[in-house]
Amino acid sequence: MIGWHGKGEGVKDRVRIAIVGSGPAGLSAAGRAARLGMSHVLLEKTDHLSDTIFKYQKGKHVMATPSSLVLRSDFDFDAGKREQVLGTWEEQAAAGAITVRYNAEVTRIEGEKGAFVLTLKDGGTLEAEAVILAIGTQGNPNKLRCEGADLPHIQYQLDDPTEYIDEHITVVGTGDAGIENALGLAADPAQGNVVTILNRGAEFARAKEANVKLLTEAQAAGRVIVRNETTPAEVRPGQLVLDTRDGQETIRCDRIIARTGSAPPRKFVEDCGIAFTSPEREAFPVLSPVFETTRPGIHVIGALAGYPLIKHCMNQGYDVVEFLNGNTRLKPADEPILAEKFAALPGSRSVDEWLELLGSRIEIFRDISPLQLRELMLDSGVAAFRKGEAVFERNEIGSSLFAIAEGSVAVEVNKDDPSITVPIAQGSIFGEVGLISGRRRGATIRAAEDLIVVELSRSAALKMMATAPAAAKVVNRISIERQLLQIFGSGLTREDVAELVDGAEVQELRANEVLMKEGDEGADIFIIRRGSMIVEREIGGKPVFLSYLAAGAYVGEMAVIDGSRRSATVRAAIKSEVIRLPGEAFVRLLERKPQLRRKAFEEMERRREINAFVEGRKENFSSVVDMYSQTAQFLVDNGIGEATDVLLIDETLCVGCDNCEKACADSHDGLSRLDREAGTTYAHLHVPTSCRHCEHPHCMADCPPNAIQRGPDGEVFIDETCIGCGNCQRNCPYGVIRMDSVPPKKPSILSWLFLGKGPGPGEPSKDWRKKHAEGAEKPKQAIKCDMCAGIDGGPSCVRACPTGAAIRVSPEAFLSVAKLAEGE
Amino acid sequence: MATRTTTGPVAGREYRSDHEGFLRHRHFRWLKIATLLSVICIAAYFLTDPRPRPGGGTWIGYTLGTIGALLIVWLSLLGIRKRAITEGRWSLKAWTSAHVYLGLSLIVVATLHTGFQLGWNVHTLAYALMMLVILSGMFGIWAYATLPSALSSNREQMTQGQMIDAIRALDRQLDEAAQPLARGPSDLVLEALGEDPFAPGLWRRLSGNYRNCATQKAIEGLARLGDQDAAVERVEKLLVRRKAHLERLRRHMRLKSMLEVWLYVHVPATMALLAALTAHIVSVFYYW
Known part of the structure; x- marks a missing residue:
């Protein structure tokens, strides 16, 4: 066996396994190889182990989630300070006789299984029978591209x-x-x-x-x-x-x-001859159950394989080496988690049997590799329902996607008459509208017979769609069809809308891009699939804000029905997606369905009334209408267009007492999630720095432990599995997320009032926190508004406002021209 | 703008944007209740003919006194309600609204309770303190109703912290720009830089009158220098900007102080009132 060689002397030129990257995954793989006595080399491009964690700021608390996952590695890992984690690994790497070669950046991998040749940046080469890529997603800094770019300074x-x-x-x-x-x-x-x-x-x-x-x-x-x-x-x-x-x-x-x-490492990986699941940015390499890529002999593990959490990485390092050593009976470390998940289901099947069943029966899972399915199931739930039980109810908040593994469901399409239902069969999916639009459930769904479903969380479903294009296609088609049935309502069948679905086209709009212009001819109608639209008319040379349309609404039907020109301009409030439907097909559908025709005419009449109302008011209340238009535009500019629930402050009433902030802090462990004074103001309407609970939260985009969720009342909240990485804080365009640790508990309000104990209402000062800290400081986690979920009475910022300045609104309620009529 | 809206078909939970100020809360519900209370008290006072003469000792006097005492205690509980963020469907705005109107009705209730018998005793002391509390409260209502929009317009989306930062940033630039200046002018600049916007007392802050503003003096001093080189001109420009920022901050502090200063009378006077009220009640029952 080869000993520990800090500088890399004594490294053999031919090894069994070459491991590229010494992060948690690579390190763990090397540890296992050393323990099994397999000849190996760990190639690290810097001069220290685990560069990503090395670069964390000093003293950063590294978390060990998910806690339910057992660690299977020759290296120890527990939550703790960066130095402690790195120190442990450093020690164990030395003790475990791991062969490391520092300053060894791999630039090329040639050859084939059994005889790979790795070329290093310094020109050296190395032979290996198998390669494990554990290079993470951090990438390499872009180098200067000019003469002299290789100079040492x-x-x-x-x-x-x-x-x-x-x-x-x-x-x-x-x-x-x-x-x-x-x-x-x-x-x-x-x-x-x-x-x-x-x-x-x-x-x-x-x-x-x-x-x-x-x-x-x-x-x-x-x-x-x-x-x-x-x-x-x-x-x-x-x-x-x-x-x-x-x-x-x-x-x-x-x-x-x-x-x-x-530069992301994808190019290097593709240059090695490894295929990705799709050209999407979020895609990962195609992997077999033993982490082998499309190029036999090269394995990918860790963040690059789509597993950003340290424990996952370390387990995979262990597993991949066991596989290479011929241990084919090894079950992944997550096996018990899956077993526990499936245990609740009727019919005693093993994990593998269940996965096989799901993979073969469910349409969207057909093109997914067993490894991907396994991972998908870790982020997903499975549930069984008895006949007649509701899977979810109309207007519930939920953004998960359901797939039917066994049985079928009935959709109650009419809210007034639950006896009218539409069936969805085994193998199909439901709940996709909430997934795509981020809005509430449109209908109640009940089990039509005994039912087993898989519930994919929003992030798991999006990841699946990004990595498996075939699955994305199926979800898309089903969602368009369902959305049509839902919007145009009762009495329609799949066959009725088939012509529309075939002609449907998804179109993306940038913020402020015009969908249709007042006075233009147009023959198509549009359904807003995600995002939101602003409808405005030009009156007296100025655009007047008519209404705000949220996802799920449709627009453009007036011109289609009566053949007139577009009566208003519609543009995207934020980046949005619409479904364009061919007008003639729609007209034909109306002709066949008189009930739908009547409904469409009623809706059209209502919109005409609003137009007439604004037109009529223009003479008398031009300044009021102007003011309203500008205020509405200001709010949209401030992200209200993608909000579902936002805190506004009427500054004609706000006395600046900050009781809202204090109430916020006192309702949430002593930390305020709101900055009243900061933020923009227009016409005394102030948008403070506070969460808008976006339809498609930017913060959710890149959360390693998937700790950001949408709760039952529509609130976007961060749960206790947060690892404090700060991604959400960086991703939030409104700056409403802060990183902080929970301060020590304060004495009660009465003992402050009468005995002067403690710091009083609101967030305690830094000094007080330091003085009263109990033991070690708690790790910093991301905190943000959760709309006071679970607190009886609702958001305390609004309840605690003494003058009525603080209000919470949903945009469709607030941004309606009807407000003008009430507001006089 | 007083509106109530419920959302359309999309939202299941009922969103109420109860957009009404505390004075108009629920269409002046508490104004109506307080007026009714006052009218009933006045009617009761004039429709009865107590012997030997109206006062706290008659049955109507006791009734009014009890109502008044209970009101005072309840009104003072606003201070706790405001700070105790408990669960439940309470609204501080509703409390404030009731506090304002019921507090005003106390003028009627308590005055009738006295039967217009005032003198130099603990009883009248309680009455006088109560009137002081009410008067300071009326100033508060005026301030809350009129000043917030001025505060909002003045700060122009800046926070107080940003205002201070802006001045600090200018100070750093001034400090560097003033290096080439001669002794006299640079002393003026130094004095302006040494000026702490928070140092002057409460009175100055409330009046908004800063006669000895060092920044203003420095601007005038540099202007008197007559023909100027580029360095002086640069410093002068920075000083003018500093003055503008300083004035905004001062207006901000003035408005904020006016929104708060009355509480420094209102709250201590309430404490004194509660003490005097206790003395009043105890003495009345003791000497019964």
Whole structure:
């Protein structure tokens, strides 16, 4: 066996297994290989183990979720501080006789199973029978592309800005990283650095506003030199040649810090001959149950395989080496979790039998690999219902997708008469409308016979659709058909709408993109599938806001029915998706179905009335209408278009007492989720920094433990499995998520009032928290508004407002021209 | 704008955007109740003819006194309600609305309770303190009804923290820009920089009158220098901007103080009132 060689001497040139990347997955794989006595080498491109975790900020609390998953690895891992986690691994790597080669970046993998040749960046090569790729998703920083880009004074990271003194330093790139580096280097004038930052454009499009402001200020004070529309042309020792708008220029430069983003590792992986499930950005490599890719002999595990949590990674490292060692009977570590899930179902089948059954029966699972299905099931639930039981009720909040494994269901399409139902058969899906639009359930669904369903959480379903295009297609078609049936309501069958479905086309709209223009001819009608639309008319040369249409509504039918021109302009409030339906097919459908025709005419009449109302008011209340239009536009600009429930403050009533913030803190462990004063204001209507509970929450996009969910009242909340990574905070465009740890408990309000104990109502001060900390500080987690879910009486910010300034509204209620009539 | 809306077909839970201020709460429900209470009290007072003369000792006097005392205790509980964020379907706005109108009706109830017998004693002290509390409360109603929109317009989407940061940022620039200046002008700048916007007392803050503003003096001082080089001009521009920011912050602090200052009378006077009320009640029953 080969011993521990920090610098990599003594590494054999031919090994059984080459493991690329020394993160949790790679490390665990190497640990298992060492324990089994398999010849191996762990290739790490930096000079230390586990670079991603190494780069966490000092003292960061690393969490170990999901807690139900057992750890199966030769390395220990428990929640704790970054240093502690890394220290343990470092020790165990040394003790476990793992062969590591540092500064070994793999650039190419050639050969085939049994005889791979890995080429390293330094030109060296290495032979291996099998390769395990555990390179994560962090990627490599983009290198400078100009002459002299390989000189040693170029660096791609800045660990400690106070390290450098009296240097001429040039930062390339004006994203947040670049700006923060430049500001850090120039922060202390005593360091005597001359800091220049190069911006390729004239604006700072990729950086946070606050950072741009600080940079502009630093520039005004002469602490940082900002060069716009400038790129590096040539790097020389001690000098940098710049391409500026007015030609080339040479400046003194002792150090270059390049922060121009990073390239995802996908290209490298594809270059190795490994296929991905789809061209979508979210797709992962195609893998067999033993983590083998489409190129035999190369295995992919960890975040790159779609498992971002540390425990998953470590288990896979262990498993993949066991598989390579010929242990085919090894069950994945998640087997007990799945077994527990399936145990609740009738019929005693093993996990494998269940997976086989689901995979073969359910239409959307047909093209999914067993490994993917396994993972999908981990994020999903299974449930059995007796005949007649409701799976969900109309108007419930829910964004999960159901697939029928056994039995069938009946959809109660008419809310007034539950006896009218439409069946959905075994193998099909339901609940997809909530998944796509983020809105409430449109109908009650009951088991028509004894039923077994799989419930896929929204994120699991979206991941599946991104990775399996065939599944996405099925979901899409079914959802269009169902949406049509739901909107046009009673009496229609699948056959009736088949012509419309065939002609349907999904169209994406950017925010503010016009769907139809007043006065244009148009023959199509549109269903808003996700996002929302603004309807406006031009009156007296000004656009007047007529109404706001949320997902699920349809528009454009007036022109189709009576052949007139478009009576109003419709544009997207936010990035939206509409289904375009051919007008003639719709007209034919109306002719066949007089009931539907009557309904459509009624709806049209209602819209005409609104138009007439605005037209009529224009003469008398032009300023009121103007004001209303502008206010509505302001709200839409502030993200109300994608909100489902938002806190507004009427500043003609707000006395600035901050009782809303205090109430918020006192209802939620002493931390306020709301910043009243911050935020934008128009015409005394203030949108504070507080969660809008978006239809399609940006925060949910990239949550490793999937801790962000939509609750039963429509609230978007973060549960206790949060690992504190801060992704949601960065993804939220409205800045409403903060990272903090729960402060110690306060004495009661009465003992504060009469005895002066504790910090009083509201969020306790930092000092008080420090003084009264019980033991170690709790880890920081993401916190945000949960609409006071589970608190009787509803949101405490509104209840605690003494003047009635704070109101919570849903946009469709607030942004309706009908408000004008009431508001006078 | 007083509206109530329920949403259309999409939302299942009923969203109520009860958009009414505390004065108009539920179509002036508490104004109506308070008026009714006052009318009943006045009617009862004038329709009865107590012997030997009207006052706290008659049965109508005891009734009015009991109502008044209970009202006072209940009104003072607003302070606890505001801070105790318990579960339940209460609304602080409803409480404020009731507090305002029932508090005003106390003028009628308590005055009739006295039977217009006032003197230099603990009883009249309680009455006087109550009137002080009510008067300060009336100022509060005026402030709450008129100042918020001014506060909102003045801050122009800036938070107080941002206002201070803006001044700090200008100060840093001033500090650097003033380096080339001669002794005299730079002393003026230094004095302006040394000025703490929060230092002046409450009176100054409320009046909004800052006669000895060092920034203003520095602007005038630099203007007197006459012919100027670029450095002086730059400093002057920065000073003018500092002045503008300073004025915004001062207006902000003035409005905020006016929204708060009356509470410094209202609340302590309430405490004193509760004490005097206790003394009043105890003494009445003791000497019965």
